[in-house]
Amino acid sequence: MGSQAEEGFWFGEIEVGTPPKTYRVQFDSLSSDLFLPGPSCKSSACHDHNIYNPRGSSTAQDTHRPFHIQPENNPEITIRCEIYVDTVIIGGLTVTTQAVGAAVDYPGSLASDEFPPDGVLGFAFPKLSQFGSRFTPLFSTLVARGLVTSPEFGVKLSQSDSQLFVGGVNSDSYRGDIIRTPVTEVGFWQISLDSANVNGNPIVSHRPAIIDTSSFAIHGPSRDVQRFYSAIPGAQDIGQGIWTFPCGSLPPLGLTFGGYPWAISPESFNLGPKSEGSSSCIGALVALDSDDLWLIGNVFLQNVYTVFNIETKEVGEANLK
Incomplete structure (x- = not known):
């Protein structure tokens, strides 16, 4: 639908x-x-x-x-x-x-x-x-x-043609294999985040992560968020869990699930200038009051095709077409 x-x-x-x-x-x-x-x-x-x-x-x-x-x-x-x-x-x-x-x-x-x-x-x-x-x-x-016919549903998020496919996956929305990761704690769709990456380097590793279609941003513990932005040249903490970075120079970012690195596009990570005419832009990773839990919102999900299987208790990701 x-x-x-x-x-x-x-x-x-x-x-x-x-x-x-x-x-x-x-x-x-x-x-x-x-x-x-x-x-x-x-x-x-x-x-x-x-x-x-x-x-x-x-x-x-x-x-x-x-x-x-x-x-x-x-x-x-x-x-x-x-x-x-x-x-x-x-x-x-x-x-x-x-x-x-x-x-x-x-x-x-x-x-x-x-x-x-x-x-x-x-x-x-x-x-x-x-x-x-x-x-x-x-x-x-x-x-x-x-x-x-299938105990799973597929999710494609975008600004123009988002889709929820109930009872299976839509093969027209993704390419290649679906990389599946087991749910680690049944209730939420909680899986293991292998790593959060900046410029291809794992900055934070082995964290529990909940896939969260109701949140726009990505949320992580304060210490993890600080480590992540510290790897981005020119990033600054402006308070209340929010960080900025130089608008024109964002290195490659991504998250690794199931041993596969998934890219986060600069367009989705960049929430815009912190004020009109500013050369500093707001990042979509926001600090959360948590010991180690990450919430993976739509900033990441709009970069992949996501599959949720309620019987095998897995979350899958695939590349968008």
Whole structure:
């Protein structure tokens, strides 16, 4: 199915209910649940989003179970939901009695001017579901009911032709072999980062890394980020985890997964001048308050084709066509 990127978010359309209504959802590899703003949501952040109204769907069933969701990429907020089951259509695939969270409030960070999609659709392992073991996440439901021919999904990110391929991979989007890396801790899509490279040299090695489609930047521990930028001539720490580098002289950068070095293009790593007319540009690797964990966001993912397999528990990367 097609998707799009806007203001750092990667999202696409699904349909929910009978008759089906279209919603834009952020595809999130850090969560497992589907939630949308519900009819009881009175907060201003729900304005300008498409509201999921179970009363307008003949296939909606109220489970009479309230729930709280704390997004992994923003644990400081809590979203209260009423859980329903309803029909969900994604990429032409129809799933009946699928759990849908109807949010009864939205924090300000989910207002439409900051969060363009209507809601979130999680693609992490069922272990991360905050709806409980009674309900199966959407992709796991597709696999368990035999509605897809393969227990994996492929992701291509770009500004113009992003794509989520549900139930396999799109061979038209990549070339060569898919280099697969085992998941080291089931829940998130966490794999081993062999190394972070500057000018072909491994600067940081052997770190746990979570593949994070909900984040734009790459995040790493402060000490690792400092070592990485120290290998870039002219790089400077400007505070709050952010570094700059001379705009016109960025050496080759990359990350190694599965023993294969994957390049990060200068265009994706360069977030632009730190101020108008400045010769210093902001780098897309940002310091994270963590001992050793890296979060690999869309700055890297838009350089490769990424495959997630929920049965073999692997993440694969391939070169884009």
